[in-house]
Amino acid sequence: MDLLFVCLGNICRSPAAEGVALVLSRGDSRIGRIDSAGMGPWHAGNPPHVTMCEVARAAGYPIDDLRARQVDRSDFFEFDWILAMDRQNQRDLLALQATFGGKAKIRLLLDGAPDGIYEVPDPYGGAISDFQDSFSLIRSGVRAFLAHP
Ligand code: 4NP
Numbered sequence: 001m002d003l004l005f006v007c008l009g010n011i012c013r014s015p016a017a018e019g020v021a022l023v024l025s026r027g028d029s030r031i032g033r034i035d036s037a038g039m040g041p042w043h044a045g046n047p048p049h050v051t052m053c054e055v056a057r058a059a060g061y062p063i064d065d066l067r068a069r070q071v072d073r074s075d076f077f078e079f080d081w082i083l084a085m086d087r088q089n090q091r092d093l094l095a096l097q098a099t100f101g102g103k104a105k106i107r108l109l110l111d112g113a114p115d116g117i118y119e120v121p122d123p124y125g126g127a128i129s130d131f132q133d134s135f136s137l138i139r140s141g142v143r144a145f146l147a148h149p
Helices: 013-024 050-058 087-100 128-147
Strands: 003-007 034-038 081-084 105-108
Touching (some): 013 128
Parallel strands (some): 003 034
8 A cells, every 4th residue: 555644734744654654664565655745835845844853753753854745636546545634634635636536545644543633733833742742643643554554
């Protein structure tokens, strides 16, 4: 399966999810391509937010080398799963798929997660603790997804 993680800017939440998935899926023959993208174009080409880089690196998931990009029509055809960080992302992705078509299954990353929280809060502009809280949710969400896709 090919996995695409999506948030709004592709510099905080979805690159963190990509970084966690890259590590946790090592040696997992079910997993093909792993990528992330943002709904908006603003940060295309940029590395992830410096605070998310620090939080992810401290947890053992380096994401400094990732670069942001915007969601593209081809994503809906190339990826099996598109995992949205919040309900607004999910709605926007479903609206694009209604126009573009494509086989990708779109769901919230945290849909199968154990915490009873279904959206990853956007930490952009927040304190380091906001980044840490979002990162923890992302890590358990990716774990839960890989256990039960
Ligand atoms: P992300 O956070 O969606 O988790 O990457 C954001 C980053 C940037 C913006 C919004 C959210 N922005 O509006 O620039």
